[in-house]
Amino acid sequence: MRKILTATMAALMATTALGAAGAASAQSRGDHRYEQRDDRRDNRQDRREDRREFRQDQRQDRQEYRQQQRAYDRWQRAERRYNAPRYAPPRGYAVRTWSYGQRMPSYYRTNAYVVNDYGRYGLRAPPRGYQYVRSGNDVVLAAVAGGLITAVIAGLFN
Incomplete structure (x- = not known):
């Protein structure tokens, strides 16, 4: 049990x-x-x-x-026109109209064509790495390094 x-x-x-x-x-x-x-x-x-x-x-x-x-509009018409010295294009180049997205040759980006006194002409300060370049009666905002055009201000100069 x-x-x-x-x-x-x-x-x-x-x-x-x-x-x-x-x-x-x-x-x-x-x-x-x-x-x-x-x-x-x-x-x-x-x-x-x-x-x-x-x-x-x-x-x-x-x-x-x-x-x-x-x-920075791509293309603007200048509201006011300014008197500036006579324009002479770089040697071998003729006056032409530029547009957004094109590249400016390096000849245009020399000190003779760069607009440093942009405030005098009613332009805003360019962004870092860009500069205003004169081409005929127009001013172009282009990259310093490659010359890529970001904006065109038409008819700024007489």
Whole structure:
């Protein structure tokens, strides 16, 4: 009888231990699933915030570009005409009209053609890396390094 009682007690303890271990493992697995779900939700929210920030940055870049474009219109007609010394084009070049996006030859970017007293002629200060260059009766805003034309102010001089 003792053997049977001992065997049943051992069996009962074993099943209880297995049941508790199974419940604990099921509970830990369940928590793990919730943690994964929360992690995925956090990742989605992070990505959403990143997209919002990216859109805000793009919007701000567009606004800055529009402001720069308003500040330096590509082609303007001068409101007032100024008297200036007689214009002589560089040797081998004729007077011509320039337009936005073209490149000025380096001969035009010498001190003889650069307009340094832009305030006297009602022009805004050029951005860093740009300069005003006279070409005939027009003034061109061109890059110092490559000569890329950013704006043309037509008819500034008599």
